[in-house]
Each structure stands twice: as C-alpha cells, then as structure tokens.
Amino acid sequence: MSLLVLGTAALDTVKTPFGARREMLGGSAVHFSMSASFFTKIDLVAIVGRDFPKKYIKFLNSKNVILTSFVIEQGRTFRWKGEYTGDLNSALTLGTELGVLSIFNPKVAEHQRAIKNIFLANVDPDLQLSLLSKMRDPRLVGLDSMNYWIDHKKSSLLKLMKKVDIYVANDAEARSLSKETNLLKAAKCLRRMGPPIIIIKKGEHGVLVYSDDFIFSLPAYPVEKVVDPTGAGDTFAGGFMGYLTKVKKINGNALKKAVTYGIVMASFNVEGFGVERSSRVTLKDIESRLQRFRRIACF
C-alpha cells in the first residue's frame, strides 16, 4: 500500500525562545511525508522554485519520499516566516511569500492515480479538489485546512468535506467552521458537513476523535522542551495516515492506535526545529515512546 500527499513544500524562517533557523525545509506536505515515511511508501505532490536547495531534494530522496510529482518550476519557492513566544502555542506570522505556489496546478503520474490512500494537507481547497478529481478510486481520503481557507474559500471547503473520510482540524479551526465553542458539539457539527471521522487537534492538550460509533480523547505526549512547534499538526497527520496505510484496515482500534502514533510523531517534531528531530528518530525510538505514552495515559 502507498499513500499520496498533496500540500506545500516551503522554506521556513522561524524564531523561538530556543533559537532561530533561516530558510529551513518545511511545508505541510513535507512535515506530513517525513512522519508518514516511517510507516509506508509516500508519494509527495508539491511545487517548489528553482531556488529550492538541492540538499533538501537529496534529503527527501534519502527518506524514501517519492518525488515523481514534486515539481520544480521557474520562480521562487513558497516561504513562511514566523515567531513563537511565551508558551509557544501559537505562531505570529511575520511574512508569507507564495512564489510558485500561486501557479500550482497539481498533477500526478498515471500510475499514481491508482493510489488509494490520499491526504490533502493544508493548501488552497481548489487545488485539493482538483487533485482529488484526478484520483481513480480513492479508498481513504484525509483533509486538513486552515482558518484562511475557512474565511476565504468556504464553499470550496464545504464541497470538499462531502468527498473526504477524515477531516483534521485544530481547535480554533473547528470552532470557526462549526460556530460552536464546545469541541464535542463542534465535532458533531463538522460530522454533519460530511466526513465520517472528525479529528480535532488541541496542540499541547491532545486530540479529540469523533465518529458516529465512537469518541476518543487522548492527551498530548508531555514534552518538557518545546523547541519549535511548526509542522506538529502535519506530523501528527502523517503518523496517523501512515499507520492506517501500513495496517490496511480502518476500525475503531486501528484508528485509535493511528492517533497514538500521530501524537508520538508530533512529540518528536516539536523537540527540534523543522524536521531536524522528527527525521532523525528511529522506529525503536517511536515504539519506545509509544510504550511510555501508554504508561502515562492509560489506566
């Protein structure tokens, strides 16, 4: 089984209380891929400019990320600049440069159209719709978005929600789209918009999963030194979808276990800048942290 992700590849400039990085490898689809690659073959659909450092291409290749539909186009790569202060729970965006993202028209190779598991990471919902329409017979489709699209492309987003199996949102996005403050009510409202499974990410407070048949609520893995939370949500989604793709089944138990892998992957992500920490862990590190998480959170 393999997994295909559409989203952004970016050059991130980030400052946190623990340091700073200039133009490091980032983007929703990159964080997702890095995390999913521990569990499955991952096909990355994204666009970058000619200025995208070759070392990053080499790095992605070395992680078994398949770059067949990773387009290098004339122009500059999408850039994001942000800063975290205080408890590092939310980023202050200092600048965004769309670059080649503004001319992106995602395409996949003929053989990729048969891939059954798809994740539409955060990017313009019209691009997500366009990519999804090109897939032949999707079996499991996950969707992420952001407040900007909820505010500016709501009708496209709502159209998309009727076509996906899993909607992943953070708490602010879930509240904004549902207009409910209580997260359980918000999840129920999002469920009625289409997706049978709703996953609400609450940052340092963990994850709420809602479906007609079950609810899960899991805390985050407690991390003492959060160095850079950029990409934590995408890393969560990568672990989650990667695990589901690996085990080839979708039931309550598999979903719950997938969520725990997502939480563990996100906990590694926040311990370093960009993908510095999450790309260096081993399967043994992941399993050992999962065991510790079980001791911390199960009763």
Next chain:
Amino acid sequence: MSLLVLGTAALDTVKTPFGARREMLGGSAVHFSMSASFFTKIDLVAIVGRDFPKKYIKFLNSKNVILTSFVIEQGRTFRWKGEYTGDLNSALTLGTELGVLSIFNPKVAEHQRAIKNIFLANVDPDLQLSLLSKMRDPRLVGLDSMNYWIDHKKSSLLKLMKKVDIYVANDAEARSLSKETNLLKAAKCLRRMGPPIIIIKKGEHGVLVYSDDFIFSLPAYPVEKVVDPTGAGDTFAGGFMGYLTKVKKINGNALKKAVTYGIVMASFNVEGFGVERSSRVTLKDIESRLQRFRRIACF
C-alpha cells in the same frame, strides 16, 4: 478510614449561558465533601452564618457528611457571585462577601484529631496551617489553593507546601507559583517546593500528575453541555482523595485510578448547577461513566 476536609461552605449566586441560581449551596469544602462521600466517611470542617438555610444542613446530613466541626456562627455566611460566558472556562467574579469566614478559627473535636487523611481545600493558608497543626499523625495530606493566596500569602503557602503530600493546582496557579509556562516544568518546580505529588488540573483539557517516579496525563471526560463549572476542581479533588481513602493505599496504580474517579466526578459536577447533578448520581452512574471513559481514553 475516614477523610477530613477543611475549606469553605458558601452561598453561590451564579449565572451561565444555561441559566442562573441564587444563593445555592457551594464552597470548596462542600463540593469536595459531596464528591468524596461516594467513597468514604467525610468530616467537614467549615464555618457558616446563622442565615445558612437549614435545608442545606439537612441535605449534607442526608449525604453522610459528618458535621461535628461544621460551625454555625453569629453573622452572615460567605457568599460568592459569579458569571460564566463563552466556553465557560473561567468565571468572572462579580462579588465576594466574606461574612463569618473573616473570623474563622478552624477547630476539630478530639476524636477527629486522629483522622489520617486530610484535605486542605481552598481557604486562607494560615487557616490551613492552623488546622494541620491540630492533627495528631496525618498520613496523607492534600492541599489546594488559589491565585489570590499565591499573590497575597505566598510565604504561608510555601511553608504549607513543605508539610503536604499532594499539591493540587489549576494550570494558571501552577504557572503563577512556579513562574514556568511549560506545565511539565511547572510541575517539576512545584515538586521541588515540597509535595512529592503534584496534580495540575487543566479544566476541559484534563489532568497532569507528576511525581519523581511517574507522570500521568489524562484528558477530561468529554462533556457536551457544561452547565456550571463552579466547584469542578473541588469535586475532582473529592473523588481523588475519597478513592485513595477508600482503597487505603498509595502507589502509582491507586493514584492513577483515583485521578480517573476525580475526573468522572468532575464531569458530573459541570453538568448541573452547584451540587445539583453531582449529589444525585449513583455509584452505578459513576462506574458506568468510568467504563465509558476507559473506552474513550485508553489505547
């Protein structure tokens, strides 16, 4: 085994998006007792004025709360008036009338001095110190406080922390006292102030438990309709200390189970005004919600 609690008994006037109540039964020690009474005999040490309604005395008696050291004094009962809006996560205090609380000098009967398990619910730390000094040979002492005492009676609070086994704080209090934003760091810092077990209540986000030997992080039980969160923290503490008193042991497993009972009791508390809901549940309701909580939160 029995459990003794010192704290406030109050008349609460509360408004929330779901309605309002005037001068209903409240106070830290009352909420604690109501919850603990499901697990153990509970001795309530508090003061009220002559205006305290007889029906509330009758009610407490009917719940097997022992009122030997529940003092009715000339003067008015402590009153609190507050309002909750939005996501009901924090109360706006509209008024406080200390009444007889300002002349409170907590005493216990001779036979009560032998009680081994004690909870010092939120009240002036000097009263907590005074009560504790009267107990003969405490085995397990829990402590709660609030931001007001952290700001105004810090030295008494720090003195107290060296004498207790368990410190229970909400996230804002933990951050304020430790001057750490990361809650795991905050817990470690509070541990160094004395108490071997630190419990940080995060409201709708659950509970973090820290000791030298273990960490637990549990979500809250998901409640769709939070009617009135007043006393949720005290109700949590009552279930927690009540269960520990019942099982007569303190190890990692017992503590974890005690936390889950505390969470379940608190989830009932927030579903009604004051003690309206939490006082009406049955042991069967509690066990059945605990089973559901396990399905929701364990993996």
